[in-house]
Amino acid sequence: MGVSHISNRSEQQSGRWSRRGVLAVLAAVPAVALTGCGTESAHASEGTDTAAPQVSPAGEPVVSVSPADGTKKADFTSPVEVTVTDGTLASVTVTGNDGSTLEGSFDDARTRWTSARSPYSGTKYTVTAQANGSGTQTSTFTTKAPGETFVGRCTPEAGSTSGVGMPVSVNFTHAVSDKAAVERAITVTADPAVEIVGHWFSDTRLDFRPETYWAAGTTITLGLRLKDVEGSEGVHGVQSKDVTFHIGREQISTVDLAAKEMVVRRDGATLATYPVTGGDADHTTWSGIMVISERLRQTRMESSTVGLGDEYDISDVPHAQRLTTSGTFIHGNYWASPSVFGTENTSHGCVGLRDAKGAGDTSVAGHRFYADSMLGDVVIVRNSGERTVDAANGLNGWNLSWAEWKAGSAL
Numbered sequence: 001m002g003v004s005h006i007s008n009r010s011e012q013q014s015g016r017w018s019r020r021g022v023l024a025v026l027a028a029v030p031a032v033a034l035t036g037c038g039t040e041s042a043h044a045s046e047g048t049d050t051a052a053p054q055v056s057p058a059g060e061p062v063v064s065v066s067p068a069d070g071t072k073k074a075d076f077t078s079p080v081e082v083t084v085t086d087g088t089l090a091s092v093t094v095t096g097n098d099g100s101t102l103e104g105s106f107d108d109a110r111t112r113w114t115s116a117r118s119p120y121s122g123t124k125y126t127v128t129a130q131a132n133g134s135g136t137q138t139s140t141f142t143t144k145a146p147g148e149t150f151v152g153r154c155t156p157e158a159g160s161t162s163g164v165g166m167p168v169s170v171n172f173t174h175a176v177s178d179k180a181a182v183e184r185a186i187t188v189t190a191d192p193a194v195e196i197v198g199h200w201f202s203d204t205r206l207d208f209r210p211e212t213y214w215a216a217g218t219t220i221t222l223g224l225r226l227k228d229v230e231g232s233e234g235v236h237g238v239q240s241k242d243v244t245f246h247i248g249r250e251q252i253s254t255v256d257l258a259a260k261e262m263v264v265r266r267d268g269a270t271l272a273t274y275p276v277t278g279g280d281a282d283h284t285t286w287s288g289i290m291v292i293s294e295r296l297r298q299t300r301m302e303s304s305t306v307g308l309g310d311e312y313d314i315s316d317v318p319h320a321q322r323l324t325t326s327g328t329f330i331h332g333n334y335w336a337s338p339s340v341f342g343t344e345n346t347s348h349g350c351v352g353l354r355d356a357k358g359a360g361d362t363s364v365a366g367h368r369f370y371a372d373s374m375l376g377d378v379v380i381v382r383n384s385g386e387r388t389v390d391a392a393n394g395l396n397g398w399n400l401s402w403a404e405w406k407a408g409s410a411l
Contacts, residue, residue: 061087061131069139076143076228080104080115080127087131089113097124121146121228121236146236150174152186152206152224154243155293155395156375161248164213165291166376167395168196168222175203177232179410182206185237187223190214199400199408201392211402213378216267218247251377253369255330255351257285258383260342262351264372271372274365275342277333279349283308284386286328286349289398292377294322295370298359301329308348318359319370323351323379324394330379332359332366341365351381 066081067074080102082092088110094102096119104115119125122145130136152170156162168188176182179200188196188208192215198208214220221244226237251271255262257278264271279285299320303311306327318332332355333347340346341354355366362368378398391399400408 059086061085061134063089063129063131063134063137065127065129065139065141067141067143069141071141073144074119074141076119076121076123076146077230079118080125082113082127082129084111084131087111087133090130090132091128092130093128094119095126095128096120118228119143146228146238148174148235149238150176150226150231150235151237151239152226154222154224156245158243158245161246161374162376163292163374163378164216164247164250164252164376165289165378165395165398166214166247167291167397168208168220169395170206170208170222170224172204172206172231174235175232176206177203178230179203179206181229182226182231182237183410185225185229187221187225189221189223191219191221194218197406197409198411199397199405200410201397201408205392207395207397209397209405211405213250213252213398214247216247216250220245220247247376248374251373252380253378254380254382256382257345257351257385260345262353262369264369266372272368274353274369277336277340277342277347277352278345278381278384279347279386280345281385283348285345285347285351285381285384286324286389286393287381287384287386288388289396290323290328290379290381290389291395291398292321292323292330292373292375292379293325293395295373295375296320296322297370303348306348311348316357316359318355318357319353319366321370321373322394324389324396326393328389328394330369332356332364332370351379 062085064083080094082089089106092104092113094115100120102115102119104113106113121143124140124142127139128136150173152172155169156166170186183198183206190196194210196208196210198206200206221242223242224239227240229237231237249267251264251266253262253264255276260276262274262276298316298318300315301317302313303309318334320329320331322329328349330351333352334355334357336346336352338354353365353369355364388399389396391397397405
């Protein structure tokens with residue numbers, strides 16, 4: 001919103017104010033009146049202007065502003081205040097050099113105006129105020145830069161299209177102690193609308209989801225208003241932006257490791273059924289609801305990275321799709337006998353589909369399932385002989401009931 005500023009430059013240059021009003025500056029020490037350029041009492045400060053107040057004619061309005069005029073390192077954690085004595089306020093506008101405007105409100109007597117929020121850090125502000133029966137006056141101040149800062153890194157990416165199981169996951173670069181303040185500064189909205197609640201998995205991770213999977217075709221907007229929010233003592237956020245992404249078709253694949261098959265359903269109809277192999281008796285596959293969080297056409301898999309010593313090292317695993325942070329994938333398998341799929345569970349915990357070396361054969365199950373999948377698709381594992389995967393192990397918060405999920409919100 002544009003703001004018009006009317007200065008009293010000519011009066012300031014003459015070293016005196018008009019008889020219609022005086023603009024003073026209110027701070028933690030006695031209020032200081034704005035004085036003409038070149039006078040000893042007019043100077044910029046890093047904190048509060050401490051010059052002696054100028055005496056105004058008796059009975060005329062005196063407008064005061066906090067932070068003080070000329071302050072170079074003003075606090076950005078307190079609202080801006082404008083007050084008047086011997087009169088009432090007609091108007092107040094506060095505009096930053098970044099184009100932002102601080103909205104605010106008057107008290108019932110119209111002797112005090114307070115901004116609805118604190119000013120942003122590292123920003124120069126111009127305050128334009130007028131008392132009834134007085135001329136318009138201006139003052140300026142600049143807020144200090146924040147010290148240590150943090151940002152939230154978001155999944156999924158802006159503009160992307162994901163499956164119906166994709167949560168909104170925010171990972172912070174610094175541990176958050178004031179979780180309520182940070183969660184309050186983040187909004188997630190959906191079209192069509194649905195209730196969405198946040199859940200803290202740790203001091204650095206906050207996920208959002210609805211009670212059930214997103215509806216196909218949903219548009220989701222993440223609003224980050226973390227700028228100057230104090231996440232931990234002395235550590236402030238720096239982001240103020242929106243991120244929008246979309247939900248595509250619904251695809252839910254159910255792996256039954258007793259039957260050793262996977263049924264893929266697309267928008268409620270069966271798309272395909274594949275024979276699979278899962279974790280053997282010594283390396284059972286996690287059960288529960290899992291979400292595809294990474295897709296790799298080919299990748300190297302080493303047993304040492306998941307605590308299994310030197311049991312395997314395969315440089316070119318085809319069509320690998322990650323289900324857990326700890327290393328569970330659903331992927332193509334070219335090294336096992338074709339007779340294994342649909343008859344035996346022989347893996348070290350992953351779900352395997354028959355595939356070909358080089359990932360180039362489009363006729364095999366591993367390639368077809370990979371081609372039909374996207375990030376955020378749901379894979380449900382049953383009858384694996386293993387307990388349900390931890391909800392924080394990957395993007396797998398759907399394993400918590402709605403009541404359990406809501407209990408993890410700081411709000």
